[in-house]
Amino acid sequence: MSIGAAARRIRAYGGRFLLLAALTMIVMLLISGMPRVVNWRTDQGLRTLLASQPAEKRDLTYTTSDPVFSAGNGTSLMDAFEADLPRKQAEMPPDVRRLVDQRWFTAETDPGRVGGPDLAAKNLLVDLGLRNMPGIAEAGTLTEGRWPDPGARADQPVQVALAAEVARKLNLRVGSRLTLARTPPAEGGAAYPPEMAEAIPDPVPISVVGVFEPREPADGIWQGLPPILRVVEPQKDGQPFIALGVVDRAAMDRLSDLGWGLRFGWRYRLVADGIDARDVPGLIDSFQRMGQRAQGFTFVQGLDLPLREFMAAVAAARTVLAVIATGVLATLAGLVVLATGLTVRRRRTEFTLLRARGGAATSGARRSLTESLLVVLPAAAFGWLLGNLAPGAPGNTAATALVAAILATLALPVATLAAPTGVAGRRDLIKLRPSARRITVEAGLLLLAGLAVVLLRRRGLILGEIDPLLVAVPVLLAVAAAVLAVRLYPWPLRLLSRLAARARGSVAFLGTARAGRAMVTTPLVVVVLAIATAAFCAVVAAGIETSRDGAASRQVPADALIRGERIAPETGAELERLPGVRAAAPVLQEAGERLASDAIGRDARLGEVNVLLVDGPAMARVVRESEVGVTVPAVLLAPGGQPGPLPAVVSPAVAADLAAAGLDRSAFVAVQGQRYEFRVAEQADSFPMLRAESGRFVILPWQSLPRRDTAAVPTGFLVAGDDLDVGELRGVGNEGQRRFQKGGTVTGGDPPREVEVRTWAETRRQLGEGSANGVLVFGFVAGAAGGTVLGLLAIAFVVLAGARARGQVLSRLRTLGLSRRQWRGLLLVELGPLVGVAVLTGALVGALLPLLLTPVLGLSTFTSGAPVRVAFEPRLVAAIVALGAVALGFAVAVEALNNRRLRLGEVLRLGEES
Known part of the structure; x- marks a missing residue:
């Protein structure tokens, strides 16, 4: 050629x-x-x-499992263990070693009990640990005094520098004199080895010589545990504050010689920019190997789970x-x-x-x-x-x-x-009938599509792998649906054509007659496949968005949720007076409570439960004002003052345990020291504000609680409103905590920790910003846009497939007096059913595919574990109607352009096959 x-x-x-x-x-x-x-x-x-x-999660940390004691031969433990900092990095797997950006070495003592005049003035119980951190002088700025002197004599007190926040909290300053004694094991300190049980070191005099602040609080040198920049507050009454002070290397060796055990740590921070997704499986395996090889050390890393x-x-x-x-x-x-x-x-x-x-x-x-x-x-x-x-x-x-x-x-x-x-020959003059072979092939295709769906649902799949059956099912279903539509849609059109033949005018009759005889199987299959792909993307994306909304509503069933310790009840009224706040409802949550079989408190031996008290009517109002997708159970809306046990919503596991013990009609649970009787009124798999994995809970209606000498105190509030200021909400919540603490019979010496404020919008945003969410969004947008564009292109092929025959017919009819308006009407009547059937069939297939495939696609990873439920979406119906209108207009435009190019007036002169 x-x-x-x-x-x-x-x-x-x-x-x-x-x-x-x-x-x-x-x-x-x-x-x-x-x-x-x-x-x-x-x-x-x-x-x-x-x-x-958090930066700490990117740290790989080695620590000595037990305190290390001096051998008494004059060897410096500090020199020996600090030399391991580069050695441990060199022993890391190559894929981990290349990601190390910073590294730190620390040596510290276990916290010991300290005493001194300044502590006694505030009646503070404090355990102080001493830490040496190379490089701290460059990372910190002195506000008072000086750094510890490494040349200090052995008979002088140990020189310590404290963070400014620690010194302020403990009422210490430069010149403060303290005495550090080993905390006895019975009080929670670490036990000594048996051979040194009687060699408890003597108390050590300490002198505060400096107070410092960090140059950059986010610097990784400050992020070791326990924290050195702040005091760890006691969780319960009678427990000490825990703090750390900075000493020099010589002081650590001196303490070691005096019998104090030292703990050493080596911390390596990984850089986030030096990794890509292909490295992740190997990186996870390397972390596991590093943990297995850390003989004699404790290895901690925080990247395994998020990866x-x-x-x-x-x-x-x-x-x-x-x-x-x-x-x-x-x-x-x-x-x-x-x-x-x-x-x-x-x-x-x-x-x-x-x-x-x-x-x-x-x-x-x-x-x-x-x-x-x-x-x-x-x-x-x-x-x-x-x-x-x-x-x-x-x-x-x-x-x-x-x-x-x-x-x-x-x-x-x-x-x-x-x-x-x-x-x-003239295809428009004969009645086309499918052959037996074609009917057999089409019937086999329908059976194959159904069988593929059944097999896929039964055996499931492995996520991340390209499963031939999975990718074949959507195509098979779309092709089968298109073939079925090709065989079925001419029948109603032929009936309409017979009815139109009895009416006046030729446009409806000719249009329906030609549409009923159209045989465009392959173009129609392509249109259905394209529209089905676009509809599948739209439906699954809408299902994920709806499920994320539901997940956010279960975590925060209002516009905002305030959580804290015990907050004064009148805080709710103060919240409602804030700008934009429409309603507030109290909640009380306590974890780890035991169920009792009687009012005395006899343990029912049914395990621990989470207890949540909600004011049902107030919560319903907040939910309604916030317009979140949460329904308050009817049993929690009952008015107060009803005799008998409280109606409770419990989890299925708790309900089964109570029924087995015969306590489903009367059981007791303690809330803030008060015991309340309840009965199982309703079961629920989950409840808002509780963790998704919380399988044991009891929900009680606050408004129905019997009167007691000590009323229940909220631990949080649900808030409904517009343009809420998180700072104002936090300020009111903190003030409510302080007011309750100071207003009680027994007041605490230190303010409670700040309340946590979570908004529905922020929670929803976090759910939508998952690590792989960008990939999914890109796929949905590309699939929907590509499917729509390709569908319109396929419709152009559908039009062009019969353009020659339509051109000849229109040419004859125009010769017989068909007007331009009738011509456009004839095009609409002829092309409308074909385009409409193609778009509707594709949309139906795309809407059904998620129902068939969602259970095996693992989409719950994008909704915080909540199952993705594909439901009827009104916007999809509107989109289908709009797409059908656009497709029909596009088809008519293509037909008009093609007829103009063919010059309909010349078609008859050129012949049938011109």
């Missing part, structure tokens, strides 16, 4: 070859570029996840993306088939003439192969190179790209071989 002759033919049919080249280029672009973009978004999500983690959660989310996202990509690529493959079919149909006379002049049966195919090599292969190479320009690591798609390029190149010659070369 002559290359020049092939080039001239390509030029003569340039539009069709350009379309085929563009489709091939897009296919190769997606195959090479999409994995890169997905990997890029995945790496971005991983780095965002690591950057959002595992990230990999689970990425695996689920990649599984969903595989379904979307398969739908898009299958649609493109169908468009390539349609493009080659149009090209071959347009050149049918050429191939027939070639055979009539003595050409072999493969002559047309060889000619098409030459043309395809000149057009498709360069387009495929250009698409592959263009896709490789996308950011991100390349995927293993070379083999897939090669197969796709070969198939695209062979599509045109294969279509030429399959095309009939005889003279076609």
Whole structure:
């Protein structure tokens, strides 16, 4: 075959070859570029996840398991153990070692009981530990005094520097004199080895010589545990404050010689920018090996869990993306088939003439192969190179790209071989009936699609792997639905055509008659596949968003949730007086309570439960004002003053235990020291404000509590309002805590910790910013947009498939006096059912696919563990109607442009097959 002759033919049919080249280029672009973009978004999500983690979670920490005591031979423990800092890093696996950004060495004593005049003045019980931190002089700024002197004499007190916050909290200053004694084991201190049980060191005199503040509080040197910049407050009455002071190396060796055990730590911070998603599995394995090899040391790392959660989310996202990509690529493959079919149909006379002049049966195919090599292969190479320009690591798609390029190149010659070369008759004058072979194939396709769905649901899948059955099910269902629609939709149209024949006017009759005889199976299948892909993306995305809303509402069932210790009850009224606040409701939560069988408190031996008290009517009002998707159970709305046990909502596990013990009608639970009788009135798998994994809880109605000498005190408040100021809410909550503490019979000496304020909007935002969420959003947007665009392109093929026959009919009818307005009406009536059926069938398949596939896709990783429920979405119906209207308008526009190009007035003069 002559290359020049092939080039001239390509030029003569340039539009069709350009379309085929563009489709091939897009296919190769997606195959090479999409994995890169997905990997890029995945790496971005991983780095965002690591950057959002507290800095301490990126630390790898080795600590000595037990105190180390001096051997008494004059060897410095500090020198010996500090030398392990670079050695331990050198022993790390290479993938971990290259991520180390900073490292710190610490040596410290166990906290010992300190006493002194300044502590006694405030009646403070304090345990003080001493820590040496190389580099602290560069990281801190002295506000008073000086740093400990390493040249101090051994007979002088140990010199200590304290953080400014620690000194203020403990009433200490430069010049304060303290005495440090070893805390006896019975009081919670670490026990000594048996051989040194009687060698408890003598008290050590201490002198505070300096007070410092950090230059940069976020510097990693300050983030070791226990913290050195603040005091650890006691959790219960009678427990001491715990603090740390800074000493020099010589003081640590001196303390070691005096019999004090030292604990050593080596901390390494990993940089978040030096990692990508491909390194994560190996990194997790390296962490496990490091923990196994840490003989004699305690190894702690905080990245294992978030990295595992990230990999689970990425695996689920990649599984969903595989379904979307398969739908898009299958649609493109169908468009390539349609493009080659149009090209071959347009050149049918050429191939027939070639055979009539003595050409072999493969002559047309060889000619098409030459043309395809000149057009498709360069387009495929250009698409592959263009896709490789996308950011991100390349995927293993070379083999897939090669197969796709070969198939695209062979599509045109294969279509030429399959095309009939005889003279076609008037297809619009005969009644086409499907052959028995075709009916058998279509019935087998329907059975295969149903069987594939059953098998997939029964065996499940492994997330993250490209499962052939998973990616085949959506395509099979779409094709089966399209075939079913092709067989069913002509029947009502033929009935309408008979009814229209009895009415006046020819537009409705001719339009329905032609629509009922249309046979466009392949274009319709492609349209259904494209629209199904877009609808699947839209439905699953809407389901995930709805489930995230529900998850946020279960965590924060109001516009804001304030949690603290005990907050004065009148705080609710103060909250309602804040700007924007419409309602507030008290809540009380206590964990680890035991169920009792009687009012005396006899343990029912049924395990611990979480107890939550809610004011039912007030909570219902807050929920209503906040417009969150939460329903307060009716049993919690009952008015107070009812006799008998309180109606309670309990978890199924607690209900089963109570029923087995015969206590479901009367059981007791303690709340803030008061015991209340309750009965099981309703069961619930979960309840707002409780953890998702909390399987044992009892919910009581606050408004129904019997009067007691000591009333229940809220531990939090639900708040409804607009434009809430978190700072104001926190301030009112903190003031409520302080007021309750100071207003009681026994007042504490130190203010409680600040309340926690969580807003629904912030909780919802955090749920939507998961590590792999960017990958999923990209897949949904690309799938929905690509499916819609390809669907419209497929509709153009549907129109072009019958454009020649419609052009001839319209040409005759225009000759007989059909007006331009009637002509447009005829186009709408003829194309409307076809386009409508294609769009509606694709939308139905796309809406049903999530119902079939969601249980096996693992989408709960994107909703904080909440199951994704796909429900009816009114916006989807509106989108389908809008898409149908756009598709119909697009079809009519394509038909009009095609008729203008064909010049309908010349069609009859040129002949049937012009």
